[in-house]
Amino acid sequence: MADEKKAPAKKDKDLKLPTREENFSEWYIELVKRAKLADNSDVRGSMVIRPNGYALWENMQRVLDGMFKDTGHQNAYFPVLIPESYLAKEKKHVADFAPQVAVVTHAGGKPLPEGERYVIRPTSETIINRSFTNWVQSYRDLPLLINQWANVMRWEMRPRLFLRTTEFLWQEGHTCHETKEDAQAETLKMLDVYKTFAEDFMAMPVMSGQKTDSEKFPGADSTYSIEAMMQDKKALQAGTSHMLGQNFAKMFDTMFQGRDGQKHYVWQTSWGVSTRLIGALIMTHSDDAGLVVPPKLAPTHAVIIIIGRTPEERAPVKAKAEALAADLKKAGLRVIIDDDETKGPGFKYAEYELRGVCLRVELGPKDLEKGQCVLARRDTKEKVFEPLTSAVTKAQAMLDAMQQALFAKAKAFRDTHTFEVNSYDELKAKADDGFLLAHWDGTPETEARIKEETGLTTRNRPFELKQEPGKCVVTGKDSPGRIVFSRAY
């Protein structure tokens, strides 16, 4: 009695996630940890990607890699260490990346002399161009279409699981072309590949368009992006594609002998998406119960939960579950069976919702009597009783419907949070409301002023947005067309 302690009881807090409404950022972090997607590591800004999270990445990789191969690209691998001198070759490139680059100053137990130090790649344009210079001799070697899957490192000041980590995984495509037009076409083609991937597989609507000069990649002539809207109405740049022009070719003398017999610099592109996409996926679809992932990328499509009190009850249920699992797998679904007797069904329902399994199949003695099972969809929580004979086709139909529904819901959300604004006051007033389409005079000064005063940045000038002349909301000067402003990750 005397030593009665306040024993924090098992509260909702321990079981449930913070809600998106009360704290979006906390919700995201807790979800990532509780769904076992990733852990923080002891290395600041770095994370451990756990099997549940890595499986998502593997699925993304598989699809994207197929799309790259279909468009004629080949994979290769270049070193993680880049001679520091390479980076220094291009002033703009080095100046913009310098604060983010980790430098290797010691090796072999000794300090490396100045000039022989290495940087850990923040991106690979320079070292890849070093090779390209050797590989390209003639116009017959073009186009050269290369991709690499790799890790890169950028020393970030403010890391966030998946969205911005010091080390991250990505793919970087690097191509060389004979003409400017070919390179420009490649840049836009790969941007479109990203858009297709985002929309058809991630079920995440994106706006593709051109970045402003101040948001451009260091060393590019022009940069294009796909931009998505998260559930907190902030924008997330989900992929970029760069028209590099001849900037890197000139640094590394990457030249070819043309059809005219003369030497020419190649025209280049580069493009990439990263593990940030996992963060985008989470923040686009997930809810307060946990992770929601579109079936096309889900590591697990269905979990069959066996219900029954006694071994006598469970045995026939288990046999039926195994038969059903086999049928589902035959139909191409990724299925697991949960026969753990130490956990109750309620616990399991919550657990698989947290982990983002698309379909829950409940199977118990009562179902066997009726020759049915229960199918529950993750996104809508819709629960149906389905005869076992048609369970496979029903499951497929539910997954298809879920894939469509996730995209439709995300698109509706984005569209209802996209506004045309026609004055600076309106821009300020709606700063937290989503995507704002506004006229801007095109100067970096005005762009910087808007960022300073409102926290809004330009996302891109979307291709799908008809460009009609107007007046800048800040300065009143001429504007060629509206551009998207938003808060952003």
Add this chain to the structure above:
RNA sequence: CGGGGCGUAGCGCAGUCUGGUAGCGCGUCUGCCUUGGGCGCAGAAGGUCGUCGGUUCGAAUCCGGCCGCCCCGACCA
């Protein structure tokens, strides 16, 4: 780099103000029980209290240094 918070069992935390045997919940292990929305009972294992030093008969607790992580801002995919 500035502002804030934190470091005690695998996880979440109490204990620190006011120094005196290291605690609670969850999880884990054993056994029983239970199973259609986060079951129950009994028992058990598990901690150099971030680190180094100081004060003291005695430090998780007081003092000082260091390290690390998280959150909020300035940089970024």
